[in-house]
Each structure stands twice: as C-alpha cells, then as structure tokens.
Amino acid sequence: MPHILNHLPTEELQALDAAHHLHPFTAQGGLTTKGARVIKSGEGVWLTDSEGHRILDAMAGLWCVNIGYGRNELADVAARQMKELPYYNTFFQTTHVPAIALSAKLAELAPGDLNHVFFAGSGSEANDTNIRAVRHYWSMMGKPEKQVIISRRNAYHGSTLGGASLGGMIPMHEQGGLPIPNIHHIGQPNWWAEGGEMTPEEFGLARARELEEAVDEMGEDKVAAFIAEPFQGAGGVIIPPDSYWPVLKRILDERDILFIADEVICGFGRTGNWFGSQALGLQPDIMTIAKGLSSGYQPIGGSLVSSKIANVLAEDEFNHGYTYSGHPVASAVALENLRIMEEERIVDHVRDVAAPYMREKWESLTEHPLVGEAKIVGLMGSIALTPEKASRAAFAAAPGTAGFITRERCFANNLIMRHVADRMIIAPPLVITPDEIDVLVARAWKSLDEAHQRLKDEGLMVAKG
Numbered sequence: 001m002p003h004i005l006n007h008l009p010t011e012e013l014q015a016l017d018a019a020h021h022l023h024p025f026t027a028q029g030g031l032t033t034k035g036a037r038v039i040k041s042g043e044g045v046w047l048t049d050s051e052g053h054r055i056l057d058a059m060a061g062l063w064c065v066n067i068g069y070g071r072n073e074l075a076d077v078a079a080r081q082m083k084e085l086p087y088y089n090t091f092f093q094t095t096h097v098p099a100i101a102l103s104a105k106l107a108e109l110a111p112g113d114l115n116h117v118f119f120a121g122s123g124s125e126a127n128d129t130n131i132r133a134v135r136h137y138w139s140m141m142g143k144p145e146k147q148v149i150i151s152r153r154n155a156y157h158g159s160t161l162g163g164a165s166l167g168g169m170i171p172m173h174e175q176g177g178l179p180i181p182n183i184h185h186i187g188q189p190n191w192w193a194e195g196g197e198m199t200p201e202e203f204g205l206a207r208a209r210e211l212e213e214a215v216d217e218m219g220e221d222k223v224a225a226f227i228a229e230p231f232q233g234a235g236g237v238i239i240p241p242d243s244y245w246p247v248l249k250r251i252l253d254e255r256d257i258l259f260i261a262d263e264v265i266c267g268f269g270r271t272g273n274w275f276g277s278q279a280l281g282l283q284p285d286i287m288t289i290a291k292g293l294s295s296g297y298q299p300i301g302g303s304l305v306s307s308k309i310a311n312v313l314a315e316d317e318f319n320h321g322y323t324y325s326g327h328p329v330a331s332a333v334a335l336e337n338l339r340i341m342e343e344e345r346i347v348d349h350v351r352d353v354a355a356p357y358m359r360e361k362w363e364s365l366t367e368h369p370l371v372g373e374a375k376i377v378g379l380m381g382s383i384a385l386t387p388e389k390a391s392r393a394a395f396a397a398a399p400g401t402a403g404f405i406t407r408e409r410c411f412a413n414n415l416i417m418r419h420v421a422d423r424m425i426i427a428p429p430l431v432i433t434p435d436e437i438d439v440l441v442a443r444a445w446k447s448l449d450e451a452h453q454r455l456k457d458e459g460l461m462v463a464k465g
C-alpha cells in the first residue's frame with residue numbers, strides 16, 4: 001500500500017501532517033513546533049503510537065469505540081459488503097439490505113415507538129436533519145410558527161452550522177456567524193461551576209425551571225422542540241443533580257413541544273443502558289445517534305424518529321438527504337457491531353461489572369488534593385480540578401491551564417484522558433476490565449500528582465479572587 005506512508009520516521013510524518021493536514025479543534029500553528037502523536041494500531045482499550053508506546057485510551061477515541069479496538073469481525077463484514085455492493089443510495093425509491101436490516105434492528109432496540117430511522121453520516125448531520133424535521137413537522141401540523149428549538153449553554157450537538165447552533169459553545173458561535181435564527185439557549189445543570197450558594201438539589205430545580213420560563217416567555221405556539229444530551233459529554237461530563245430531569249420531564253409532558261434526546265455519546269451502552277434516556281426514564285420523540293452505533297469503525301449517524309412524527313413527515317416529500325444516508329458498508333458494520341454488543345452482553349458488562357467498579361475507584365479521586373468533585377454515570381466520568389476544594393474555587397489562571405497541564409501529564413504517562421477547561425473526563429471502551437480500570441486510575445493518580453507539583457512550582461494553585 002504505497003499511498004499509506006506508515007514506513008516514514010515519526011518526525012517526517014509529523015512534518016507532513018503539520019504542512020498539509022488541517023486538524024479539527026487544534027491550534028494548527030502549534031503542530032509545527034510539537035507534532036501530533038501518530039497513532040498506529042489498537043487492541044481492546046489499548047493504542048500503539050509510532051514510537052511503540054502502549055497507551056490506555058480512556059476516551060474510546062472520541063467517545064465512540066464502544067466495543068474496543070481490533071475486532072476483526074467488523075473488518076471482515078466491511079470487506080464482504082464492499083465486494084458485494086460498496087455503494088448504493090437510498091433516494092428515489094431504492095434501498096438495500098444493510099440499510100433495511102439496520103433500520104429494523106434499531107427500531108427493535110430503541111425505547112417506545114422510535115420505530116423509524118433517517119440515516120446520516122455523523123451526529124452533526126443527524127442534528128441538522130432534526131432541525132429540519134421538527135420544523136417541517138409543525139408546518140405539516142398547521143403550525144408553521146412553531147420554529148424555535150431550545151437547547152442549553154455548554155451543550156455539544158456537532159460542528160455543522162445546525163449542530164453548532166444547537167450547541168451552546170460560545171467559542172464555536174464566535175466563528176462563522178452562529179447561531180442560525182430561532183435557536184434559544186437556557187442554562188446548564190453544572191452545579192460545581194455555577195451553583196453558587198444553592199444546594200445541588202435547589203440548583204437542579206432552578207435550572208430545569210428555565211425551560212418553563214423560556215417557553216412561557218416565547219409562547220408555546222413558537223417553540224418546536226427542546227434538545228438535550230441526557231448527560232452532557234463534550235461540555236465536561238456534567239451529571240445533573242437528581243432534581244433536574246424529573247422537572248424537565250414534567251414540563252415536556254405538559255407542553256406541546258417535541259423532545260430530542262441527543263444520544264450520540266450516551267447511546268449504545270455508555271450509561272449501562274442501551275440509551276441514556278432509559279437511565280433517566282425519558283421517552284424522546286427523536287433520538288440523535290452516531291459514534292457507538294458502529295463503535296466508530298465506520299462513519300454513520302442517524303435520527304430515530306417516533307411513529308407520531310414519521311407518519312406526519314410521510315404525508316409529503318421530505319426534501320432532505322445525504323449521499324451516504326444508510327451507506328451499505330457503514331450499515332453492515334453497524335449491524336455487526338450491534339450483534340457483538342448483544343451476543344457479548346456488553347451493556348450488562350457495563351451495568352453489572354465495569355461501572356460499579358469504576359465508580360468506586362473514580363470517586364476515590366476526590367481524596368487527591370487537586371480534585372474537587374468526581375462524577376460518573378456508567379462509563380462516562382469527570383473530575384473538577386480546583387485550587388481550593390471547600391469553596392469550589394476556579395483557578396486564577398486562564399481556564400484550561402490546569403486542565404492542559406494535567407492532560408499533558410496523562411499523555412506522558414500513556415493515558416488518554418481529556419480536559420474540558422479544568423475538568424478531566426473519561427469515557428473508555430465499554431469492554432474495559434477491572435484490571436484495566438486499576439491501571440487507568442493508577443495512571444490518573446500519578447498524573448494528578450505530577451500536575452499538582454507543577455502547578456505548585458509555577459505558583460498556579462491560586463483561587464480566582
């Protein structure tokens with residue numbers, strides 16, 4: 001395979017990468033002074049880089065390699081499908097077996113009457129579909145003025161114009177003229193950072209009631225839908241107070257607005273349930289899916305849609321679709337991934353084995369002097385770094401300084417643990433074993449020790465005034 005330059009030394013690969021490859025969410029200039037780490041192969045929860053380091057990937061790639069790396073079954077299915085039918089579309093009254101089989105399987109797995117799927121190539125594309133679908137639904141229902149979609153600050157719903165508009169990331173809105181019209185953001189349930197003097201329960205209630213206030217202010221006749229991740233992922237694994245979702249659930253039940261659960265991270269076992277909504281007793285009208293659907297082995301996403309909505313959309317032509325909607329190779333690989341998840345009872349493994357073990361270890365990190373709260377649901381967890389636990393203080397240094405230093409120590413210790421500002425987050429492959437969890441937590445502790453020392457040495461263990 002001469003076109004794949006995996007025989008070059010690392011520095012040459014890095015130089016070519018910095019010269020020609022524009023990276024997502026990366027300060028590109030920095031790559032010329034410090035090249036990107038070149039990842040070469042993976043097995044289970046382990047990655048190997050071009051220097052031969054064995055790295056524990058506590059982020060499952062980008063929250064997606066749920067069944068772990070190196071499952072040849074998926075490669076075999078992809079090869080077989082490529083030989084039989086590498087591509088055909090699902091437009092204009094055509095279809096194919098992989099898309100049919102995957103739709104039926106998803107309808108079986110999804111809760112309630114989410115019996116229909118519109119395929120996309122990613123989570124972002126699926127959320128763009130959702131914006132158009134819910135607005136078109138209300139038009140078809142004779143309420144074209146129901147246009148507004150309510151979302152939350154610090155939510156992540158993708159990087160397309162629609163997805164990033166739904167998302168509540170200010171640095172993303174600042175680039176490219178976002179958000180698009182008729183998207184409204186309410187507060188997030190991040191008690192550690194924003195709860196002030198309130199108890200977590202009081203704060204959860206207050207943040208949930210913001211939905212009601214927003215609907216009242218704009219008028220129910222203007223609001224099409226509310227979108228939320230059951231548990232915010234990219235925002236820093238924010239696990240809301242217990243009081244939060246029951247109030248939202250009541251509001252959503254009482255008001256004539258649709259609920260879109262963005263399950264891109266929470267779906268496919270991450271919380272110890274097939275879907276995060278099930279962990280919270282929610283019944284969405286639409287679920288966004290991607291990532292764990294194929295364990296990241298192929299790019300595929302979609303919108304799981306209730307019969308109520310699908311029946312209305314079916315009355316007219318929905319002028320929407322992607323070349324790769326229901327791509328046969330991606331669909332076949334997703335189906336094989338779901339087969340493995342079911343046959344190997346991976347969701348049960350998370351719920352009964354990995355998550356309880358991880359929870360105990362993870363929460364013990366609060367004993368570390370640098371760690372404030374430690375939160376975890378299933379196998380998605382976070383810790384808040386703080387210079388002063390008692391007051392839940394932020395650092396005086398720019399947000400993300402301590403997080404970045406900690407992430408770099410993790411990298412040096414062959415642990416991939418991300419930082420979101422000054423929260424550290426994990427979402428390892430769901431197949432992680434108790435022994436591997438021990439390694440993960442030991443490396444995290446060592447990295448925290450080193451980061452703590454460095455923050456002290458540099459005079460950065462200072463609370464924001």
Ligand code: PXG
Nearest residue numbers: 062122123124156157158234262264265290
């Ligand atoms: N919704 C949610 C909840 C997500 O987490 C998307 C939609 C968009 O999916 P695509 O497939 O278009 O990327 C996501 C993606 C991070 C990170 O740094 C998180 C995501 C993507 C890239 C980076 O945490 N989540």
